[in-house]
Amino acid sequence: MFEGKTIGFIGGGNMGEALIRGLISASVLLPEQICVHDVLASRMDHLHKVYSVRPASNSAQVAAESGILILAVKPQVMSRVLDELRPHLDHRPLVISIAAGISLEALSASLPPDCPAIRVMPNTPALVLEGASALSRGSHVTTDQMDQAMALFRAVGSAMEVEEKWMDAVTGLSGSGPAYFLLLMEGMIDAGVLMGLPRPVARDLVAQTALGSARMVLETGKHPAELKDMITSPGGTTIRGLSVMEAAGVRGSLMRAVEAATLRSQELGKR
Numbered sequence: 001m002f003e004g005k006t007i008g009f010i011g012g013g014n015m016g017e018a019l020i021r022g023l024i025s026a027s028v029l030l031p032e033q034i035c036v037h038d039v040l041a042s043r044m045d046h047l048h049k050v051y052s053v054r055p056a057s058n059s060a061q062v063a064a065e066s067g068i069l070i071l072a073v074k075p076q077v078m079s080r081v082l083d084e085l086r087p088h089l090d091h092r093p094l095v096i097s098i099a100a101g102i103s104l105e106a107l108s109a110s111l112p113p114d115c116p117a118i119r120v121m122p123n124t125p126a127l128v129l130e131g132a133s134a135l136s137r138g139s140h141v142t143t144d145q146m147d148q149a150m151a152l153f154r155a156v157g158s159a160m161e162v163e164e165k166w167m168d169a170v171t172g173l174s175g176s177g178p179a180y181f182l183l184l185m186e187g188m189i190d191a192g193v194l195m196g197l198p199r200p201v202a203r204d205l206v207a208q209t210a211l212g213s214a215r216m217v218l219e220t221g222k223h224p225a226e227l228k229d230m231i232t233s234p235g236g237t238t239i240r241g242l243s244v245m246e247a248a249g250v251r252g253s254l255m256r257a258v259e260a261a262t263l264r265s266q267e268l269g270k271r
């Protein structure tokens with residue numbers, strides 16, 4: 001799908017590196033097909049040493065060489081990056097932005113007319129190739145280009161297309177979601193320690209339990225409630241634990257957390 005093509009990265013931080021690692025380890029791209037520019041020379045040295053990708057001394061060079069350009073910089077610097085890039089996009093590469101809160105409208109307004117753009121919300125488990133990414137396409141994106149973008153993000157986990165109007169909810173759910181699960185895990189590990197388990201034992205048991213539960217949902221296709229009922233016997237241990245969680249309003253807290261994060265994403269997008 002990407003034979004003979006160069007994919008350029010502007011920004012080689014956490015997310016940029018996760019994508020580069022996933023694309024190379026999944027053999028979607030060869031290292032020589034990836035060209036990166038980061039303002040930090042140390043980041044480019046690192047990426048070159050570890051993944052053998054090609055460093056570029058400026059964003060114009062990446063733009064000129066690339067058929068697909070991935071913008072992996074923080075939202076605050078995006079308008080400056082787009083100003084730098086704009087004069088170098090006459091060949092109309094596919095521009096993919098992973099910056100939180102930057103709309104397709106704002107992105108397209110900073111690109112040359114008809115330049116195809118895709119907005120993506122990935123999440124940090126992409127670092128271990130288990131990310132969940134949602135993609136929204138702009139108006140000039142062809143089916144082939146969308147297929148290519150999906151293939152790029154599937155290299156670091158799962159990817160689905162969503163309407164852009166859902167992006168704030170996606171940000172509040174799966175973008176911020178790893179933090180919610182990590183907080184629950186931290187609480188469970190402490191609970192294990194409270195009950196006398198050594199911390200490393202509690203940590204490994206909790207992490208594997210989280211992983212296993214997620215895989216059961218994905219692999220059986222069953223509703224989480226059905227899987228929960230399977231381990232909740234009448235008068236047993238699990239129902240005692242669940243009754244405490246229900247009394248504490250864990251479900252309601254999760255709903256309010258996702259709602260609050262979604263509203264914050266909407267606010268940030270309006271700035």
Ligand SMILES: NC(=O)c1ccc[n+]([C@@H]2O[C@H](COP(=O)([O-])OP(=O)(O)OC[C@H]3O[C@@H](n4cnc5c(N)ncnc54)[C@H](OP(=O)(O)O)[C@@H]3O)[C@@H](O)[C@H]2O)c1
Pocket residue numbers: 010011012013014015016037038039040043059072073074075077080081098099100121122123124175
């Ligand atoms: N991490 C997440 O959970 C997550 C989830 C979804 C989406 N995202 C999005 O992914 C994007 C990247 O996040 P990240 O966590 O990878 O950030 P990061 O680790 O800070 O990486 C961004 C890199 O780009 C560099 N940079 C800044 N300005 C540049 C320029 N003009 N040209 C080239 N490189 C430049 C930064 O250097 P300096 O450090 O010197 O600025 C940094 O090395 C963000 O827009 C974020 O919204 C992140």
